[in-house]
Amino acid sequence: MADNIIIKIQNLSKRFGELIVLDNISIDVTCGENLIVFGQSGTGKSVLLKCIIGLLNPDSGKVLIKGKDVCTLSQKELDAVRKNIGFLFQGAALYDSMSVRENLEFPLERHFSLTQKELDERVMKTLEMVSLEDAVDKMPSELSGGMRKRIGLARSIITEPEIMLYDEPTTGLDPITSKEISELILNLQKKLDMTSIVVTHDLVCANIIADRAIFLKEGKIIHRGKLQEMETSEDPFLKDFFSKEIINEQ
């Protein structure tokens, strides 16, 4: 394996009953790269992310994170791998019963031996990165959609992971907030030197973040390369998809 490949997906397949969601997919992601995963709803984009993090077991194939196959790891080994991966869920998945501070402290308390002062400092520093220091003692129910995404992002990066997985980071947000979140993702990625895989429909978001993109259709990768190549592709399906997305953006 090349030294700079941090995520290697080999011949990954996943089906739910009769429905084939991922069909023999192979992807390499290099260190520090931002990979965008495009595709219509229900084409297995989120399933792909969940297979990478080990939330779902693929039917066949391998997911290698820094050379370790997450499908064959013991729970302890998988936990160690997960410590290095951040995951931003579509709905942010903040713990409702905990305040913003407790949400952020949660992964830190379990993986690091920090004093309360160190915890406080780390929480405030991370909230500063997402410009939400004032929300530290709020409950998730008091936050707007955009704020929830930012706090979700803060919770994901507080352990300073090497890899970030984003599941529709801008879905449900207005265009301005969506652009802000996309720029924030890019800034954090540069600042923390992370590798990212971003599942999205949002062309504005993709244009801001993408180094490279893949397009999933019916469980298969139908195109991979630069985003601009996809947008200008003569493939009727891609042409149709991107023209509709552009109209949606407008």
Add this chain to the structure above:
Amino acid sequence: MKTPKIIFKNRLSFEEQVYNFFATISGLTVFVLKFFKEVFVPPYEIPQVKKHMDELGVKTFPIVSVTGFIIGLVLAMQTEPVLRTFGATDYLPGSVAVSVIRELGPVITALIFAGRVSSGIGAELGSMRVTEQIDAMEVSGVHPFKFLVVTRVIATTMVLPILTLYVDFIAMVGAYIAVAISSEMSLAYFSHSVVSALAFGDFLPAIAKTFVFGFIVGIVGSYKGFTAEGGTEGVGKASTTSIVIASLLILIFDMVLVKITLWLWPII
């Protein structure tokens, strides 16, 4: 160990209902085995257990206080005329105490606890499941089963015996008030009659079975919530089915445990 998938549909055929019945039983069994596998392994999450004991237990005190008081009061009011017919009103405190401590106290407290707590756990964990909070916990390297399920089940198992003892006491207060209204029995005589009517065989097995009831309440609520599917509708179903299953299991286990108790400590 995997729990079998429950079929989520609005209208289930007879075969699907039978399948779901057995899937629930086997799923619960797997869940119980997983609990015993995880409960002795660190980390023990003691602060979470304390938090749940407070939330699930202390907040149940008002409702069980009212229930316990009314049980004792009504039982004494109903029994007194019958005993008076036989000129045996002196036996009233003892008979009420035995009824409350052996059976009514543990079972009614457990059923109320199931109604309040099992449904609450089912709804809370179900909502966490459908909003991906449980997945978020798992990807952050924390074991959600340990953090969410084991801590709640320990809390319910520890809290219900305490609640039952309290309900027993409050019920006897209610019974004394009923007796004091209808006769001139003194508190000292009432207390003495209660204590002399009770034996070890009345007391310990009754409290021991509340540990089982508490465990049922916690594990059923957690199982239904943890395996919830289908958005908010799934959360609602998890909440309601938690109460139904927990209440039924409490009554079934009560029957079995009473039989065992009578075999170990026969009533003379």
